[in-house]
Structure formats: structure tokens, C-alpha cells
Amino acid sequence: MKTLILVALISVGSLASANQQTPTTSALEFSREEAERAPEGLVPFIALGGGYTGYENVSSVEGTPATLKLLGSYYFPASHFVMDLGYGVNNQQFTQSRDTTLDTSRTGGALELAARYRWDSKWQAGIVANQFYEQGKALSADQGDAHFVGLQVLREFNMTPSWLARLGVRAMSLTNNTDGLVPMYLVDLQIGWNPGAYRTSVRQTAANENPVQREPQNVTNVDEESATSEEMANEEVSTPPSRPVAEVQPQSALRDVALSSVLGSGSEIQFNTAKASVSTEDQEKLSKVAKALADNRDLFEKVEIHGYADASGSPAINQRISQQRADSVRNIMRQNGLRSSDVIAKGMGSEDSTGVQASDRRAELVFTGVKDEAKLREVLSQIE
Known part of the structure; x- marks a missing residue:
């Protein structure tokens, strides 16, 4: 009889301790934020x-x-x-x-x-x-x-x-x-x-499991049968908690990703000879890219616009026209949702020549400090 009473007390204490554990949960938080965008x-x-x-x-x-x-x-x-x-x-x-x-x-x-x-x-x-x-x-x-x-x-x-x-x-x-x-x-x-x-942003949150530690129970003067019963009770209580509803995936290491590596080689912005104005077709493309990036600012740190020129002019002229091309693209990106601090324009002169003058008159987008490359690729690949 003494053994049965002891086993019952141990079981009740173990169940009460298990009920105090905080399970891992997840939730979706929806928020509506303002983002400076060009009116449309x-x-x-x-x-x-x-x-x-x-x-x-x-x-x-x-x-x-x-x-x-x-x-x-x-x-x-x-x-x-x-x-x-x-x-x-x-x-x-x-x-x-x-x-x-x-x-x-x-x-x-x-x-x-x-x-x-x-x-x-x-x-x-x-x-x-x-x-x-x-x-x-x-x-x-x-x-x-x-x-x-x-x-x-x-x-x-x-x-x-x-x-x-x-x-x-x-x-x-x-x-x-x-x-x-x-x-x-x-x-x-x-x-x-x-x-x-x-814009409506969705953020998934998860609470880490913080089980309450049970203090060991000191039981003296029990026979071998009661000790065996206590071990069996502890084994039942130590069952792992249920699987979390959602897990937070680790982010990839920060790195640089070029738009051309996501959308292909045809994603560069092309310019006419000695011109820095962006074509209507490229303006529409940049508008879609900027809006997608503005809705996913948490995926990267900055966007660098690299402007280039062909080698037909002097280094000073090439540097000036390449900077003007980068500035033109930056202005369009800023008008469609990206903040001034998000976009940097860099004139690269006639560096990194492709060997074809028409291809050298271009501007490229490079995303720096990418936090989740897979997600960024997914977002940009959906642009038509």
C-alpha cells in the first residue's frame, strides 16, 4: 500500500510539472506600412x-x-x-x-x-x-x-x-x-x-520552448519495487514535446547578388550612344523591380546601380556619362518606392567591357548584403 501511494504522488507531481512547460508556437503578424512611392x-x-x-x-x-x-x-x-x-x-x-x-x-x-x-x-x-x-x-x-x-x-x-x-x-x-x-x-x-x-507586410514569429525545470525529489527508505516504479514514471513524463507548428529558417550569409544572375543577361538597362535617358520599356521594368524590392526590404541592405560607358570617349567623358546613367536608374527606383538610403549610384566608366560597344552602354543592379538569397530570387523571378 505504501508503494502505491508513493507512485501516485510522483505521477501527479510529474504531470503538473509537464503542464507548466511553454510549447513552441508560431503566428503570422500582419501590418500595414507606408512606403514612399511614385504615384500611379x-x-x-x-x-x-x-x-x-x-x-x-x-x-x-x-x-x-x-x-x-x-x-x-x-x-x-x-x-x-x-x-x-x-x-x-x-x-x-x-x-x-x-x-x-x-x-x-x-x-x-x-x-x-x-x-x-x-x-x-x-x-x-x-x-x-x-x-x-x-x-x-x-x-x-x-x-x-x-x-x-x-x-x-x-x-x-x-x-x-x-x-x-x-x-x-x-x-x-x-x-x-x-x-x-x-x-x-x-x-x-x-x-x-x-x-x-x-503595403501589407507579413512576419512569422515563433516562441522558443522554455521548459520549467523540475527539482529532483528526495525519497528515502523505499524498497527496490518503488524505485523501479519511479523510473518508469520519469520515462513517461520525459516524452518529447509536440512538433512546432512552424520553424524559423536560418538566413543565408550576407553576399552580393546581381540582377542579371536572377533574371538573365537581358536584364541590363541599355542606353543609346552618349545618352543617359532610360527607354520607356526599361522604365516599366525598373518600376516593377523597385516596387518588388520596396515590399521586401528585409531581404537586402542596399541596391547599387553600376553605370557603364563604351570605350569610344575619353576616360573623363566615360566617367561622366556612366554616372549620369546610374543616376537616371536610381531616380526611377526612388520614385517607385525605394528610399534614398536604399539606392547608391556608381559610375564605372568604361570598366568591365564586354567587347561589344552596344553592350557596354548599360547599367546593372547589384543587391548588397543579401540576407535570404533564395527568397530574393523568388521575388524577382515573378516579375513579368
Whole structure:
């Protein structure tokens, strides 16, 4: 009887100790992060404007206009063109209305259409057209609505990775005027939200097993049968824990990986003789590569852009043109999600010649400090 009671006490203590062990678990953590990217597709903007309306012959039109509009700005993919379409209100305060019977102000709807070219430096320039409803008579137009057409220049910049601002000026002229020139000059401030500047990242976490250590039990004055029973109980309790749901795979050693080794020899960016501009086809390819890399920054440390030139020029000229080519590629990568600190541009001159001048006019991408080469290859190989 004494032996049975001792075995029962040992079994209960062993099971309680086993239940205190922390099993290995895994979980997927989802997070939504902002990433600075070049806008693409439809981007909404709130546009504010204010300035001056002048005159040539009709002094009553002189005044200070103020506009508020909601714009839909479309950034054409793999292109430098931007188009705006929007609607809002325009208010014109007339400076010549004091002590007269003229209207002191006029407010009405305002329709806007604009088309601009966007440079890599984020400057934009193009034409802009406005139609001010029910304000034509006050602005010396030959009908109820006033039509203005002119030029617009804007500079775009990021306030945050997802919030954009455009600041610039415009100069327009009334096209359906009745008597003389009616110019309008405005300062533009436009604030927009880039929906493509967000990415969803998934991270797998695992908790290491930390079993609670059991202190040895000191049992004295037991016979051989009770000792044998205790050993059997310990063998049952020492069963290995269940297999973890997921295991964290060790990362490979840091190393450099060239884009050409992943996508093949045709992945280099080619240039025309003495030119540093990137073709539309290569711009589209770089845009896809940059977006894929921006979503997987944890796989590498930096991207080096190596620009090259053929041997037809002097060393100084070759160095300059190769640096310009590397800079052109870097700008495109930065516009499509990579941070400035992620990309380095290096002009290599006419080094590493392939023996074919057309092939020497190129730029190559090299990923430095690669942490998981297999995963990086998988990500880049999915680019069409």
C-alpha cells in the first residue's frame, strides 16, 4: 500500500510539472506600412488657388480670385504624363466696385482640366483650362460662362510617404472675351493622398520552448519495487514535446547578388550612344523591380546601380556619362518606392567591357548584403 501511494504522488507531481512547460508556437503578424512611392493611377487632391485678375480695356473685371476644387489626378503608368479633372467653386472679388453699382463679388462653379509632363525631378508643366459658371458677364465674356486657358507649373513633394503636395503657379487668359485681354494669375496649392504608398507586410514569429525545470525529489527508505516504479514514471513524463507548428529558417550569409544572375543577361538597362535617358520599356521594368524590392526590404541592405560607358570617349567623358546613367536608374527606383538610403549610384566608366560597344552602354543592379538569397530570387523571378 505504501508503494502505491508513493507512485501516485510522483505521477501527479510529474504531470503538473509537464503542464507548466511553454510549447513552441508560431503566428503570422500582419501590418500595414507606408512606403514612399511614385504615384500611379488615380490620386485624389484638394486644390486651393488665389491670385489676381487683370484687364486691358475693361477695368471692372479687375479683382482677386480664389478657388477651391476637388481634383482627380491620373498618373499614367510607365509614363511621365499627368492629367487632372476636377470641380469646385471660384469666388471673384472686384476691386473697382467700390462706390459703384457693380457687383462686389461673384461666386460660381468651376470646372478644371489640365495635362502636364512630369520630370524625374518631380517638376510638372503643361496646359490648364478652367470654366467658371455664371461668371461670364462679370468677367467680360460673351456668354454666361467664362473660359480661361493657360500654362501651369507645379513642383511635387512628399509631406509623408503617402501624402503628397504640389505647389506652383498658373497664368491663364480669357478666351471668350468681348473687349481686350483679361489675364488671370494664380498660386496653386494641392494636397493629395497616394493610395499606392501602402503595403501589407507579413512576419512569422515563433516562441522558443522554455521548459520549467523540475527539482529532483528526495525519497528515502523505499524498497527496490518503488524505485523501479519511479523510473518508469520519469520515462513517461520525459516524452518529447509536440512538433512546432512552424520553424524559423536560418538566413543565408550576407553576399552580393546581381540582377542579371536572377533574371538573365537581358536584364541590363541599355542606353543609346552618349545618352543617359532610360527607354520607356526599361522604365516599366525598373518600376516593377523597385516596387518588388520596396515590399521586401528585409531581404537586402542596399541596391547599387553600376553605370557603364563604351570605350569610344575619353576616360573623363566615360566617367561622366556612366554616372549620369546610374543616376537616371536610381531616380526611377526612388520614385517607385525605394528610399534614398536604399539606392547608391556608381559610375564605372568604361570598366568591365564586354567587347561589344552596344553592350557596354548599360547599367546593372547589384543587391548588397543579401540576407535570404533564395527568397530574393523568388521575388524577382515573378516579375513579368
